Amino acid sequence: MFIDCKNLPDNSTIDTDVCVIGAGAAGITIAREFIGSPERVAVIESGGFKPDARTQALYKGDNVGLPTFDLEVNRLRYFGGTTNHWAGHCRPLDRIDFEVRDWMPHSGWPISRADLESYYRRAQPICGLGPYEYENLDFWTTKTGLPDLELDDARLKSAVYNQSPPTRFGKVYREELGKATNVKVYLNANLQELRTDSSASKVTQARVTCIDGPKVSVSARLFILATGGMENARILLLSDKDRSGGLGNEQGLVGRYFMDHILLRPGEDISLSDPKLNLDLYHSLHSVDGGKMFSVLASTERLMRKERMPNFRIHLIRASAQNKTPVGKIFTLLDELADPAGDRPRLESKTKRDSIALHLVLEPVPNPDSRISLTDKRDLFGQKKIAVNWQVTDADLAAVYRALELAALEFGRMGYGRGCGVIFEDQEHWPSNLEAGRHHCGTTRMSTSPKTGVVNRDCQVFDVPNLYIAGSSVFPTIGYANPTLTIVALALRLADHAKEQLR
C-alpha cells in the first residue's frame, strides 16, 4: 500500500513493527520479504514515483577530496532509488574479497562468501538475471559458441558478468508492494533523525518531515536504514541528540573508510596484431537462457596472493569503427607464424577493429582518511549537509600501474598485440582521467568489533540492538564487482535475521 505522507495529519505517529528507511534496491528487497508476514512494515521514502527537483536537492553536498562526485546526480532520491538509473552490471564478490588479506590494511569481512552464497542465488532473479553460473566460464562459452582468451592464470582470468535489464526496482516491484496489506510505503517522507530511549540504547522513533507538509514520527520495534552508501552515514551522524557524535559512532568510525571503485577509462590501449581476433565474448552482451552476460579480464587469486594485489577487472572496449588509422600491426607475421595450426580464435567479426581500449576497475585499499563528514551548510530542513573527501593512496596507484602492465604482458604473450598507456610514461602520478565508479561504500563498515566497525555480522549497529543498516555502506572491502547484487543478497539476509528477531 502506498501512502503520500503529505496527506497525514501534522504530528501524527505511524506505529509499526519494522521501519525501513529508503526504498532503493535494499529497502524494497527487505519490504518484499515481509509481504504476507505477520509483521507490519512501514517504508519511509523521501521521494515520490517521479524525480522532484527540491527532493533531489536534499542530496547536495561538497566535494573536498578528489573532484569526481556530483552528489546530486550520482544518487536518485525517489521510489526505486538509484536503481532508477543503474547500469545493471552484476556479479557476486569473490571468495577472497571476504578474507583478511594481510597485505591489505583493514580488510576482512566477519562473514564469508559461503555465508552469502544462498542469498546471492536468491538475489539473482530479483535483479532480473539469468543462470547463476559466475564461476563456470565453460557454461557460457559453450552456450554462446564464443572463444575465451587463453590467459595465464598466474596473472589474469576471464570472469563472468551478468547484465540486469537493468531492473528498475521502483517500477518492477511497485504493483506488488501496492497490493501488500501489511507493508505500507510512505512517499515524500524525509527522515530527519533517529531518536533513542533515555539510555540511548534503543531507537524508539524516526522523525520524518514532508516538504511543504506535515511532520510525523514513526515508532517501531526495529529500524533498518537503507538510504545509500553516503546517506546512511549522514543519518547516523545527524542522530546526535541522545548520543554525542551520532548513533554507532563511539569510535568515530561513522563516515570513515569511504570507498569507491577506481576507474581509468581507458587505462590503456591495446593495438591488436590481428583485426580478426574474436573478442566478442568480452565486447558484446550475449543472451543465454533468459539472461544476458559478458566477460571481463580479472585478477586471479594466485596473482593477488603472490603480488599482494587488490582485486581488479578490465573491460575490453571495442575501438571506434570510425577510427581510420589502423594501429598496432606490430610483428603480426611473427604472431601468425607462431600459430601455424591457426587454432587460436580468429573468427571474422562484424566490425573490423585494430585496437581495443582497456577500462580498469580497481578495488581501493580501505582508508580511514577517505570519509564523509557533516558540514555547517544546511538543507531546506535545516539539517547539516555532507562533505565527501574521497582519497586514494600510493598503494592504489601502484596497483593500477601493475594491473595495466599485466594486461599488456598478457596480450604480448598471447601474440595478440601491444599495450600503450599514459601511466607507463609516468607511474608517479595519477592519470588525468581518474574517475570513481559511483559505488559509495564503507561508511558504516561491518566488523567483528565496535572498535573496528559500525555494524556487526548481522548488520546491526553495535550497541543499538534494534537498529540495522542495509546497503553498500556496510562493505568493509569492495572487490571489483559492482555492488548491487551484494546489496540485495545482504538485504535478503538481513530480512531473514529481522524476522527471527521479531518472532
Add this chain to the structure above:
Amino acid sequence: MNGLVNLLSRRRFLTTLVLVSGSVLGGVGYQALFSPDWRKIAERMVTLLERHDIARQIGKRYVELDSAVAHLTLEQLTESLLKAIKLNANAWSDATPEKSLVLFSNKLREDFVLENIVKIDGWILSETEARLCALLHKVLV
C-alpha cells in the same frame, strides 16, 4: 602529463611496423658465413622489419632512453640478438626465413612471460623487438 592526443600520435608512430613476408626475406640470399660479417648479419636481420621508417623511430627512441643499448656496437647488438634466439652466426645463415621468424616470435613471447620488456613513450614492448628496432637504427646511421 601527456593527453590522448599525444597517445594517438604515438599510435600512428607504431602503426605500420610489420614484418616482411618470407618471400622478401628469401630474396636476400643465404650463404654460409665462415667468419661473421656482423654488418651483413645485421642487415639481413633487420629485413624482418618491413616499415623501416617506423621501426627506426622506435629504435632511435630506445637508444635515446637506454644508454646501455646506445653504447652497444652494431656487432655487440647483433650478437646479442642472435644469442637471444640461441643461434650462432653460421646457424643464422642457414636458417630459413620461416625458422628465423618463429625463433624471434618465440623469443618475444618469452620476453612477455619473463617480463623482459621495455617502455618506450608509453608502449610496452618486448626487449627483443625493441633491440631489433635499435639495430635497424644503428644499421642506417
